Amino acid sequence: MVFAAQENATWVPSLQIYGDHKAPSNDAEFLALAATLAPPDVMHHLQSAQPLDPIAVYRFPCGIRRRYDQLRRFPGRLLVIGDTLCSVNPVYGAGVSLAAAEAIALGECLAEESSAPLARRFFRTAHRTTYPTWWLAKCGDYSLSQAGLGARLLGSGFRLLSAAAAEDPATATAMLRSLALVDSPSTLVHPRILRRILRSRLRNQPVEALRR
Ligand SMILES: Cc1cc2nc3c(=O)[nH]c(=O)nc-3n(C[C@H](O)[C@H](O)[C@H](O)COP(=O)(O)OP(=O)(O)OC[C@H]3O[C@@H](n4cnc5c(N)ncnc54)[C@H](O)[C@@H]3O)c2cc1C
Incomplete structure (x- = not known):
């Protein structure tokens, strides 16, 4: 889910759905799906917001x-x-x-x-x-697919990065700066970021689970 600020105090809430999951096609379906993802403060604003346009669905088959x-x-x-x-x-x-x-x-x-x-x-x-952005986006797509071993490894790396970015502003900033081409994606494998990803992983997954 992305909740992006626009000009004139307007916002664009987007839900991104993969595979066979059905995209919401009206406000009620949109709010119901958003409620499974959004934190309470975002949900509160969504429920009281005034829609400017009907829901738009955009399908994207592949990069x-x-x-x-x-x-x-x-x-x-x-x-x-x-x-x-x-x-x-x-x-x-x-x-x-x-x-x-x-x-x-x-x-x-x-x-x-x-x-x-x-x-x-x-x-x-x-x-x-x-190429660097294409490669980074592929890793993101691999994180959702069951492709070959190499793709699964890259996808797992992207999943770890995303999980760390969800709770650590420094990792989130590094990820967004790479995707926006401000910094090279190589900054994401800098020891400073790798340490943060590992710390996030250890915080959320006890060491015993990592040994298994
Ligand atoms: C739902 C969605 C969300 C997105 N969100 C983001 C985002 O947050 N950030 C971001 O950076 N990118 C985003 N993108 C991607 C971004 O929109 C595209 O990468 C970007 O617009 C590509 O620019 P372009 O000029 O190559 O193509 P377009 O912007 O698609 O421009 C092509 C133009 O050519 C016109 N055209 C097509 N055929 C003809 C013809 N035969 N004769 C005359 N004109 C023609 C089309 O009408 C169109 O106006 C998003 C894309 C989608 C679909």
Whole structure:
């Protein structure tokens, strides 16, 4: 659940549902599902809030990254940017930051003095720019899937990170800064953050349980 402040004292409450779970399609269903997740103070505001619009449901089947950087030829005077290049699950709130980072990369490519085709230079730079966020978002998606061993390991790491972020502001800030492309996702494996994740895990799971 995300409860995001907007301008003019308005808020957007969002519920993110995976797999076969049914998305709420009216206010009553929305509040009933929110009540299973929201802390009492948030729930109090939700119940007394004035809806500005009906509930909107958006379905997102999967993240897609298209590897134009691997094409040997590409039509001249044409480029692909934004979601058409790399689209991650909206739950991570990273799409606009990715599109902005690609726009900056494009500006840099345009300023370069190079005889190589612009499309090739841009797609390679854009791939490097988007890869860390794509990778982090994949780890998040893996945390909900039953994919292969490698994916399960990455997913478990993301689950530990999310659990620590839910109760530790420093971990939450590091996670949000990485997803917003302010910091590199490598900051999430810095010993300072790893210690906080471990501490959160030990607080919530007795050492005996970890030995099992
Ligand atoms: C529910 C939801 C929540 C999201 N929340 C966040 C968030 O909190 N933070 C964040 O960073 N990102 C978020 N995103 C992702 C973000 O919206 C996208 O990553 C971002 O908008 C991509 O920008 P874009 O310009 O590539 O594509 P779009 O913003 O989709 O723009 C493409 C435009 O092209 C137009 N178009 C399409 N086809 C044609 C055509 N044939 N001719 C003319 N025009 C056409 C479309 O109408 C559209 O206006 C969210 C996405 C969704 C769906």
